[in-house]
Amino acid sequence: MAEMTMIQALNTALKEEMERDENVFLMGEDIREMGSTFGVTTGLYKIWPDRVINTPLAEAGTANMCVGAALYGKRPVFEIMFADFSTLIYDAIVNQASKMRYMSHGKVCCPVVFRGPQGAGGGIGAHHSQTVDSWFMNAPGLKMVEPSTPQDAYGLMKASIRDNNPVLFWEHKALYRVPGDVQTGEDQIVPIGKAKVCKEGTDITVVAGQLMLMRIFKLLPELEKAGISIELIDPRTIKPFDYETVEASVRKTGRLLMVAEGCREGNWTADIASNIGETCYNALKGPVRRLGAIDSPIPYATAELFMIPSEDSIAKTIKEMVK
Known part of the structure; x- marks a missing residue:
């Protein structure tokens, strides 16, 4: 190694x-x-x-x-x-x-x-x-x-x-x-089509990858201090999506938040959220939530970071869903 x-x-x-x-x-x-x-x-x-x-x-x-x-x-x-x-x-x-x-x-x-x-x-x-x-x-x-x-x-x-x-x-x-x-x-070799459960939890399932995943990792101490247990899943493969892993998690936690960096409008998370809403309807304690970028072209320099989901917006959404 x-x-x-x-x-x-x-x-x-x-x-x-x-x-x-x-x-x-x-x-x-x-x-x-x-x-x-x-x-x-x-x-x-x-x-x-x-x-x-x-x-x-x-x-x-x-x-x-x-x-x-x-x-x-x-x-x-x-x-x-x-x-x-x-x-x-x-x-x-x-x-x-x-x-x-x-x-x-x-x-x-x-x-x-x-x-x-x-x-x-x-x-x-x-x-x-x-x-x-x-x-x-x-x-x-x-x-x-x-x-x-x-x-x-x-x-x-x-x-x-x-x-x-x-x-x-x-x-x-x-x-x-x-x-x-x-x-x-x-x-x-990592098989294509297999998600990874990065952290097990009981209160809410959060699906996120790449930069969004790293931001959520930084939030874990704050959320744990607030008494929130997150099950964090990195999809790794977007297409074909590993529904089996996410559905099993949602049936355990009853809540699902999907965080993606791209524009929220027309994002791939919408399709996944719709399908999970159908297959896990009886297990959900509330609607599936999604976070994504503002529906706008990305500006130059550090202003681009105001467009995509921030640590604050992610933490706020998680706390609202669990509350």
Whole structure:
């Protein structure tokens, strides 16, 4: 076991998978000498100069090249410099990669990973600080994962590269340099579609990931002092969602709060909340609650932090629900 940042954990996972399978290769802007914008691919081009490929500012063309390569047996990992730019490759993801298995009657698969940083925390404005996961929830055929810790980043990246379906892998830029213990090896692969119960409790179930999860961890001493016992769940995979774990928790606590960084309007939490409301209706002591960002473009600099759920707003909502 070693202490790593999420950047180092992702780099280690990519390196190990490229060593394991010669069909794995990387494409993206500035991913060779520069090691990508945040350093995730640092040094890999020195080992595999022909499998770490710099691309021009032509995301749509590059993404479709990756889809084509995947159809011919390769396992490309395409880095989107910022997840916000996934709009430029939306057709490749939603109309091409996600539909290949269905359109071919299961004869071909499309094992491609689209990865990149999302979320606020860098103060870099409306085109670089968005949380994009909800944009893809209505597209069948995709898997979508969001690691919150270096350990999960390592295990989920390995699982995503090995999966025979297209995977969207969203990292959070504010967590890139947060260190954590990472155990490497085959037994540390995190299965896609399995949530993690980070803390057991009896009064309320709180589902949150990435930066929101970290904020709730900071609140635990305050809430425990107030006599509130939280069951905290990190979904890790947004699509397909682990309903079984959350439903079991809600039947125990009787309350559910979902906290996500993206805009509350049209957020993926709305779909989950609706389904939990149906399946756990008799167990709920009150309505399912959701917190999300204000329905507005994200402003520049530190003002962006006023847009997303704060520790104060999360604590206030939890106390209201339990009261």
